Amino acid sequence: xxxxxxxxxxxxxxxxxxxxxxxxxxxxxxxxxxxxxxxxxxxxxxxxxxxxxxxxxxxxxxxxxxxxxxxxxxxxxxxxxxxxxxxxxxxxxxxxxxxxxxxxxxxxxxxxxxxxxxxxxxxxxxxxxxxxxxxxxxxxxxxxxxxxxxxxxxxxxxxxxxxxxxxxxxxxxxxxxxxxxxxxxxxxxxxxxxxxxxxxxxxxxxxxxxxxxxxxxxxxxxxxxxxxxxxxxxxxxxxxxxxxxxxxxxxxxxxxxxxxxxxxxxxxxxxxxxxxxxxxxxxxxxxxxxxxxxxxxxxxxxxxxxxxxxxxxxxxxxxxxxxx
Numbered sequence: 001x002x003x004x005x006x007x008x009x010x011x012x013x014x015x016x017x018x019x020x021x022x023x024x025x026x027x028x029x030x031x032x033x034x035x036x037x038x039x040x041x042x043x044x045x046x047x048x049x050x051x052x053x054x055x056x057x058x059x060x061x062x063x064x065x066x067x068x069x070x071x072x073x074x075x076x077x078x079x080x081x082x083x084x085x086x087x088x089x090x091x092x093x094x095x096x097x098x099x100x101x102x103x104x105x106x107x108x109x110x111x112x113x114x115x116x117x118x119x120x121x122x123x124x125x126x127x128x129x130x131x132x133x134x135x136x137x138x139x140x141x142x143x144x145x146x147x148x149x150x151x152x153x154x155x156x157x158x159x160x161x162x163x164x165x166x167x168x169x170x171x172x173x174x175x176x177x178x179x180x181x182x183x184x185x186x187x188x189x190x191x192x193x194x195x196x197x198x199x200x201x202x203x204x205x206x207x208x209x210x211x212x213x214x215x216x217x218x219x220x221x222x223x224x225x226x227x228x229x230x231x232x233x234x235x236x237x238x239x240x241x242x243x244x245x246x247x248x249x250x251x252x253x254x255x256x257x258x259x260x261x262x263x264x265x266x267x268x269x270x271x272x273x274x275x276x277x278x279x280x281x282x283x284x285x286x287x288x289x290x291x292x293x294x295x296x297x298x299x300x301x302x303x304x305x306x307x308x309x310x311x312x313x314x315x316x317x318x319x320x321x322x323x324x
Contacts, residue, residue, distance in 0.1 A: 002196075002201060005070065005074065005205070006192075006196070006204065006205070006208050008070070009066060009067075009070045009205050009208050009209050009212065010208050010209075010211055010212035010215075011212065012066045012070065012209075012212065013062045013063065013066040013208075013209045013210070013211070013212025013213040013216065014212040014213070014215055014216040015216065016061070016062040016065060016066060017058050017059065017212070017213050017214075017215075017216025017217050017219075018216040018219055020058050020061065020062070021055075021058060021216070021217070021219070021220045024055070024057070025052055025055070025220065025226060025227050028053070028055070028227065029052050051225060051226070051228055052226070052227045052228070053099060053103060053228040053230040054096065054099045054100075054103065054228075054229075054230045054232050055217060055220070055221070055227035055228055055229045055230065055232075055233065056092060056095060056096075056099075056229035056230050056231070056232030056233020056234065056236060056237075057096070057232055057233075058213075058217060059213045059214060059217050059229060059233045059236070059237070060088065060089065060092045060232070060233070060236055062209070062212070062213035062216065063088060063206075063209050063210050063213045063240075064085055064088065064089065066209040066213070067081060067084070067085070067205060067206045068081070068085075070205050070209070071202060071205055071206075074201075074205075077202070078202060079130065079134045080200075080202050080203060080247055081202055081206060082130075083127060083130060083131060083243060083247065084203070084206050084240060084244065084247070086123070086126065086130070087123065087127055087163065087239040087242075087243040088236050088237075088239060088240040088243075089236070090123035090126075090239070091120065091123060091163075091167050091235040091236045091238065091239035091240075092232055092233070092235065092236030092239075094111075094116065094119040094120065094123070094231075094235055095171075095230065095231030095232040095233065095234065095235035095236060096230075096231075096232045097110075097111060097119075098110035098111045098116060098230075098231040098232075098235075099230040099231050110231065117164065120163065120164040120167060120168075120235075120239075121160055121164065123163070123239070124159055124160040124163040125156065125160065127159065127163065127243065128155070128156045128159045128160070131159070131246075132156075136247075137150075137249070138150055138151050138152055138153075138155035139151070140155075140158070140249065140251050140252060141249050141250060141251075141252065141253075142252070143253055143256075143320060143321075144320065144324060148249075158251075159246060162242045162245070162246060162254075163239055163242045163243065163246075165242075165265075166238045166239070166242040166245075166254065166258060167234075167235045167236075167238030167239040167242065168235075168238065168265070169238060169258070169261035169262060169264065169265040170184065170234050170235070170237050170238030170241065170258075170261050171231060171234040171235050172261070172264050172265055172268060172287045173260060173261050173264045173287065173289070174228075174229065174233075174234040175287060175289050175290065176223075176289050176293075176299050176302060176303050177221060177222060177223035177224060177225035177299060177303065178218055178221050178222040178223055178225070178303050179289060179302070179303045179306055179307075180229065180234055180237070181214045181215070181217050181218035181221050181222075181229070182218060182303065182306075182307040182310070183260050183261070183306060183307060183310040184214050184241070185210075185211050185214045185215050185218070186307065186310045186311050186314050187241055187257050187258050187260075187261075187310065187314060188207045188208070188210040188211050188214070188237075188240075188241060188244070189208070189314065190257045190314035190315075190317055190318055191203075191207050191241070191244045191245065191248065191250070191257065192204045192207030192208045192211065193318055194248060194250060194253075194317075194318060194321055194322070195207055195244070195248050197321070197322055198248060200247070200248060203247055203248060206240075206244070207244055210237070210240060214237070217229065217233075223300050223303065238261070241254070241258060242254065245257075250321060253317050253320065253321060256313055256316055256320065257314050257317035257318075258313075259309070259310070259313040260306055260309055260310040260313065263288060264287040264288055264289065267282075267283060267286045267287050267288035268286045268287050270282055270286075271283055271286040272286075289302050289303075289306060292305070
Protein backbone atom coordinates (compact mmCIF):
# COMPACT_ATOMS: atom_id res chain seq x y z
CA UNK A 1 0.00 0.00 0.00
CA UNK A 2 2.74 2.47 0.95
CA UNK A 3 4.68 1.64 -2.20
CA UNK A 4 1.60 2.50 -4.26
CA UNK A 5 1.21 5.82 -2.44
CA UNK A 6 4.85 6.73 -3.12
CA UNK A 7 4.46 5.86 -6.80
CA UNK A 8 1.22 7.81 -7.09
CA UNK A 9 2.82 10.83 -5.34
CA UNK A 10 5.68 10.98 -7.84
CA UNK A 11 3.31 10.56 -10.80
CA UNK A 12 0.89 13.20 -9.52
CA UNK A 13 3.60 15.81 -8.92
CA UNK A 14 5.18 15.01 -12.29
CA UNK A 15 1.91 15.35 -14.18
CA UNK A 16 0.92 18.59 -12.46
CA UNK A 17 4.19 20.20 -13.53
CA UNK A 18 4.15 18.75 -17.04
CA UNK A 19 0.53 19.72 -17.69
CA UNK A 20 0.93 23.17 -16.14
CA UNK A 21 4.11 24.09 -18.04
CA UNK A 22 2.63 24.49 -21.57
CA UNK A 23 0.15 26.96 -20.08
CA UNK A 24 2.48 28.76 -17.70
CA UNK A 25 5.55 29.15 -19.94
CA UNK A 26 3.73 31.14 -22.68
CA UNK A 27 2.16 33.23 -19.88
CA UNK A 28 5.65 34.08 -18.54
CA UNK A 29 6.81 34.88 -22.05
CA UNK A 30 3.80 37.13 -22.61
CA UNK A 31 4.59 39.03 -19.42
CA UNK A 32 8.19 39.31 -20.67
CA UNK A 33 9.52 37.54 -17.58
CA UNK A 34 12.73 36.67 -19.43
CA UNK A 35 16.06 35.84 -17.84
CA UNK A 36 18.81 38.46 -17.98
CA UNK A 37 22.22 36.91 -18.57
CA UNK A 38 25.29 38.33 -16.81
CA UNK A 39 27.78 39.76 -19.27
CA UNK A 40 30.69 38.38 -17.23
CA UNK A 41 29.33 34.85 -17.60
CA UNK A 42 30.23 32.39 -20.39
CA UNK A 43 29.57 33.99 -23.77
CA UNK A 44 27.67 30.91 -24.91
CA UNK A 45 24.98 31.77 -22.36
CA UNK A 46 24.09 35.08 -23.98
CA UNK A 47 21.77 33.29 -26.41
CA UNK A 48 19.68 32.22 -23.39
CA UNK A 49 18.73 35.81 -22.68
CA UNK A 50 14.96 36.22 -22.71
CA UNK A 51 14.20 32.60 -21.80
CA UNK A 52 11.25 32.69 -19.38
CA UNK A 53 12.29 32.44 -15.74
CA UNK A 54 10.41 32.13 -12.41
CA UNK A 55 9.35 28.63 -13.49
CA UNK A 56 9.97 27.65 -9.89
CA UNK A 57 6.39 28.76 -9.26
CA UNK A 58 5.24 25.62 -11.07
CA UNK A 59 7.50 23.47 -8.91
CA UNK A 60 6.22 25.07 -5.70
CA UNK A 61 2.59 24.67 -6.75
CA UNK A 62 3.11 21.03 -7.66
CA UNK A 63 4.99 20.16 -4.45
CA UNK A 64 2.55 21.81 -2.05
CA UNK A 65 -0.64 20.58 -3.77
CA UNK A 66 0.67 17.02 -4.12
CA UNK A 67 2.11 16.74 -0.60
CA UNK A 68 -1.02 18.10 1.09
CA UNK A 69 -3.44 16.11 -1.09
CA UNK A 70 -1.67 12.77 -0.69
CA UNK A 71 -1.01 13.21 3.01
CA UNK A 72 -4.61 14.27 3.71
CA UNK A 73 -5.91 11.17 1.93
CA UNK A 74 -3.93 9.00 4.34
CA UNK A 75 -4.10 10.94 7.61
CA UNK A 76 -4.17 14.46 8.98
CA UNK A 77 -0.87 16.22 8.20
CA UNK A 78 1.31 16.78 11.25
CA UNK A 79 3.59 19.68 12.09
CA UNK A 80 6.36 18.06 10.02
CA UNK A 81 4.48 18.59 6.76
CA UNK A 82 3.62 22.15 7.74
CA UNK A 83 7.26 22.88 8.66
CA UNK A 84 8.39 21.62 5.26
CA UNK A 85 5.76 23.73 3.52
CA UNK A 86 6.74 26.76 5.61
CA UNK A 87 10.38 26.53 4.53
CA UNK A 88 9.59 25.67 0.91
CA UNK A 89 7.05 28.45 0.50
CA UNK A 90 9.01 30.96 2.60
CA UNK A 91 12.28 30.55 0.73
CA UNK A 92 10.35 30.33 -2.53
CA UNK A 93 8.65 33.64 -1.78
CA UNK A 94 12.03 35.20 -1.04
CA UNK A 95 13.31 33.88 -4.35
CA UNK A 96 10.22 35.18 -6.12
CA UNK A 97 10.87 38.69 -4.79
CA UNK A 98 14.47 38.41 -5.98
CA UNK A 99 13.37 37.25 -9.45
CA UNK A 100 10.64 39.89 -9.64
CA UNK A 101 13.11 42.69 -8.93
CA UNK A 102 15.53 41.32 -11.54
CA UNK A 103 12.98 40.67 -14.28
CA UNK A 104 10.23 43.24 -13.81
CA UNK A 105 12.12 46.08 -12.15
CA UNK A 106 15.18 45.45 -14.34
CA UNK A 107 17.65 45.37 -11.45
CA UNK A 108 19.89 42.51 -12.54
CA UNK A 109 21.22 41.74 -9.04
CA UNK A 110 17.74 41.47 -7.46
CA UNK A 111 17.57 41.69 -3.68
CA UNK A 112 20.72 42.86 -1.96
CA UNK A 113 22.72 40.19 -0.18
CA UNK A 114 21.73 41.69 3.19
CA UNK A 115 18.02 41.69 2.33
CA UNK A 116 18.15 38.09 1.16
CA UNK A 117 20.15 36.96 4.20
CA UNK A 118 17.79 38.71 6.60
CA UNK A 119 14.79 37.04 5.00
CA UNK A 120 16.46 33.63 5.18
CA UNK A 121 17.36 34.11 8.84
CA UNK A 122 13.80 35.16 9.76
CA UNK A 123 12.32 32.08 8.08
CA UNK A 124 14.93 29.85 9.75
CA UNK A 125 14.20 31.26 13.22
CA UNK A 126 10.44 30.78 12.72
CA UNK A 127 11.15 27.18 11.68
CA UNK A 128 13.20 26.69 14.87
CA UNK A 129 10.54 28.18 17.15
CA UNK A 130 7.83 25.88 15.77
CA UNK A 131 10.25 22.96 15.80
CA UNK A 132 11.15 23.55 19.46
CA UNK A 133 7.52 24.08 20.56
CA UNK A 134 6.63 20.78 18.93
CA UNK A 135 9.01 18.97 21.25
CA UNK A 136 11.53 17.82 18.67
CA UNK A 137 15.03 17.01 19.84
CA UNK A 138 17.99 19.36 19.52
CA UNK A 139 20.36 16.41 19.06
CA UNK A 140 22.21 15.70 15.83
CA UNK A 141 23.35 12.27 14.73
CA UNK A 142 27.04 11.58 14.27
CA UNK A 143 27.61 9.79 10.94
CA UNK A 144 29.31 6.35 10.96
CA UNK A 145 28.01 5.75 14.48
CA UNK A 146 24.87 5.41 16.57
CA UNK A 147 25.93 8.37 18.72
CA UNK A 148 24.13 11.71 18.98
CA UNK A 149 25.22 15.09 20.27
CA UNK A 150 22.83 17.54 21.92
CA UNK A 151 23.47 21.09 20.69
CA UNK A 152 21.04 22.63 23.20
CA UNK A 153 20.47 26.34 22.62
CA UNK A 154 23.14 26.30 19.88
CA UNK A 155 20.71 24.30 17.73
CA UNK A 156 18.98 27.49 16.56
CA UNK A 157 22.29 28.72 15.16
CA UNK A 158 22.93 25.36 13.56
CA UNK A 159 19.46 25.25 11.95
CA UNK A 160 19.85 28.78 10.64
CA UNK A 161 23.28 28.02 9.20
CA UNK A 162 22.03 24.79 7.59
CA UNK A 163 18.90 26.31 6.02
CA UNK A 164 20.62 29.47 4.83
CA UNK A 165 23.76 27.67 3.73
CA UNK A 166 22.11 24.97 1.68
CA UNK A 167 19.49 27.24 0.15
CA UNK A 168 22.34 29.39 -1.18
CA UNK A 169 24.41 26.34 -2.17
CA UNK A 170 21.55 24.94 -4.25
CA UNK A 171 20.98 28.40 -5.72
CA UNK A 172 24.63 28.53 -6.89
CA UNK A 173 24.21 25.17 -8.63
CA UNK A 174 21.38 26.48 -10.81
CA UNK A 175 23.54 27.68 -13.69
CA UNK A 176 23.11 25.22 -16.56
CA UNK A 177 20.09 23.74 -18.32
CA UNK A 178 18.78 20.85 -16.24
CA UNK A 179 21.71 20.83 -13.79
CA UNK A 180 19.76 21.65 -10.65
CA UNK A 181 16.60 19.78 -11.67
CA UNK A 182 18.56 16.55 -11.99
CA UNK A 183 20.80 16.90 -8.94
CA UNK A 184 17.83 17.97 -6.79
CA UNK A 185 15.76 14.96 -7.91
CA UNK A 186 18.64 12.68 -6.89
CA UNK A 187 19.18 14.31 -3.47
CA UNK A 188 15.48 14.41 -2.57
CA UNK A 189 15.09 10.84 -3.80
CA UNK A 190 17.87 9.75 -1.44
CA UNK A 191 16.22 11.45 1.53
CA UNK A 192 12.90 9.93 0.50
CA UNK A 193 14.51 6.48 0.79
CA UNK A 194 16.05 7.35 4.16
CA UNK A 195 12.81 8.80 5.53
CA UNK A 196 11.01 5.63 4.42
CA UNK A 197 13.70 3.53 6.14
CA UNK A 198 13.09 5.48 9.37
CA UNK A 199 9.34 4.94 9.12
CA UNK A 200 8.79 8.67 8.58
CA UNK A 201 6.28 8.15 5.78
CA UNK A 202 5.06 11.74 5.93
CA UNK A 203 8.51 13.11 5.12
CA UNK A 204 8.99 10.44 2.46
CA UNK A 205 5.81 11.63 0.74
CA UNK A 206 7.02 15.22 0.70
CA UNK A 207 10.45 14.18 -0.57
CA UNK A 208 9.11 12.18 -3.51
CA UNK A 209 6.60 14.95 -4.29
CA UNK A 210 9.64 17.15 -4.87
CA UNK A 211 11.22 14.44 -7.02
CA UNK A 212 8.12 14.26 -9.23
CA UNK A 213 7.84 18.04 -9.49
CA UNK A 214 11.46 18.64 -10.51
CA UNK A 215 11.45 15.74 -12.97
CA UNK A 216 8.34 17.23 -14.56
CA UNK A 217 10.13 20.57 -14.72
CA UNK A 218 13.19 18.88 -16.24
CA UNK A 219 11.10 17.99 -19.30
CA UNK A 220 11.10 21.70 -20.16
CA UNK A 221 14.36 22.68 -18.43
CA UNK A 222 16.70 20.17 -20.12
CA UNK A 223 19.05 21.57 -22.77
CA UNK A 224 18.01 23.66 -24.60
CA UNK A 225 15.88 24.99 -21.75
CA UNK A 226 12.46 26.44 -22.51
CA UNK A 227 12.17 27.81 -18.97
CA UNK A 228 14.38 28.48 -15.94
CA UNK A 229 13.29 27.96 -12.34
CA UNK A 230 14.99 31.15 -11.10
CA UNK A 231 15.66 31.86 -7.45
CA UNK A 232 11.98 31.10 -6.84
CA UNK A 233 12.73 27.44 -7.35
CA UNK A 234 16.36 27.10 -6.32
CA UNK A 235 16.08 28.82 -2.93
CA UNK A 236 12.91 26.85 -2.16
CA UNK A 237 14.54 23.52 -3.08
CA UNK A 238 17.65 24.27 -1.02
CA UNK A 239 15.64 25.22 2.02
CA UNK A 240 13.36 22.19 1.69
CA UNK A 241 16.30 19.80 1.36
CA UNK A 242 17.95 21.17 4.51
CA UNK A 243 14.63 21.04 6.39
CA UNK A 244 14.15 17.38 5.45
CA UNK A 245 17.68 16.63 6.66
CA UNK A 246 16.88 18.33 9.98
CA UNK A 247 13.56 16.53 10.48
CA UNK A 248 15.08 13.12 9.69
CA UNK A 249 18.01 13.92 12.03
CA UNK A 250 20.39 13.27 9.15
CA UNK A 251 21.73 16.81 8.97
CA UNK A 252 25.43 15.97 8.67
CA UNK A 253 24.74 13.35 6.01
CA UNK A 254 23.52 16.17 3.77
CA UNK A 255 27.15 17.15 3.24
CA UNK A 256 27.55 13.85 1.37
CA UNK A 257 24.13 13.47 -0.28
CA UNK A 258 24.19 17.14 -1.26
CA UNK A 259 27.87 16.94 -2.09
CA UNK A 260 27.48 18.54 -5.52
CA UNK A 261 25.97 21.63 -3.89
CA UNK A 262 28.78 21.70 -1.31
CA UNK A 263 31.47 21.40 -3.99
CA UNK A 264 29.89 24.19 -6.06
CA UNK A 265 29.86 26.46 -3.01
CA UNK A 266 33.44 25.62 -2.04
CA UNK A 267 34.57 26.47 -5.57
CA UNK A 268 33.13 29.97 -5.17
CA UNK A 269 34.65 30.44 -1.69
CA UNK A 270 38.09 29.23 -2.80
CA UNK A 271 37.96 31.39 -5.91
CA UNK A 272 37.18 34.52 -3.90
CA UNK A 273 39.83 33.80 -1.24
CA UNK A 274 42.49 33.05 -3.85
CA UNK A 275 41.76 36.16 -5.90
CA UNK A 276 41.69 38.47 -2.88
CA UNK A 277 44.86 37.08 -1.33
CA UNK A 278 47.02 36.33 -4.37
CA UNK A 279 45.27 38.09 -7.26
CA UNK A 280 45.04 34.74 -9.06
CA UNK A 281 42.04 32.55 -9.85
CA UNK A 282 41.98 28.83 -9.15
CA UNK A 283 39.23 28.19 -11.68
CA UNK A 284 38.56 29.89 -14.98
CA UNK A 285 35.17 30.82 -13.53
CA UNK A 286 33.10 29.82 -10.53
CA UNK A 287 30.82 28.12 -9.63
CA UNK A 288 32.66 25.00 -10.78
CA UNK A 289 30.26 24.07 -13.60
CA UNK A 290 31.32 27.20 -15.49
CA UNK A 291 34.98 26.19 -15.21
CA UNK A 292 34.31 22.98 -17.14
CA UNK A 293 32.38 24.89 -19.78
CA UNK A 294 35.32 27.25 -20.30
CA UNK A 295 37.83 24.41 -20.71
CA UNK A 296 35.77 23.10 -23.60
CA UNK A 297 33.18 20.72 -22.19
CA UNK A 298 29.73 20.91 -23.75
CA UNK A 299 26.93 22.06 -21.46
CA UNK A 300 25.26 18.66 -21.67
CA UNK A 301 28.50 16.86 -20.76
CA UNK A 302 28.94 19.03 -17.66
CA UNK A 303 25.34 18.42 -16.58
CA UNK A 304 25.46 14.65 -17.03
CA UNK A 305 28.81 14.46 -15.21
CA UNK A 306 27.45 16.42 -12.25
CA UNK A 307 24.30 14.24 -12.22
CA UNK A 308 26.51 11.15 -12.12
CA UNK A 309 28.58 12.52 -9.23
CA UNK A 310 25.38 13.45 -7.40
CA UNK A 311 24.00 9.94 -7.88
CA UNK A 312 27.17 8.29 -6.58
CA UNK A 313 27.19 10.55 -3.52
CA UNK A 314 23.50 9.85 -2.87
CA UNK A 315 24.14 6.09 -3.01
CA UNK A 316 27.09 6.55 -0.66
CA UNK A 317 24.93 8.53 1.76
CA UNK A 318 22.23 5.83 1.78
CA UNK A 319 24.87 3.14 2.25
CA UNK A 320 26.42 4.96 5.22
CA UNK A 321 23.06 5.38 6.96
CA UNK A 322 21.39 2.06 6.18
CA UNK A 323 24.19 -0.49 6.02
CA UNK A 324 27.10 0.89 8.04
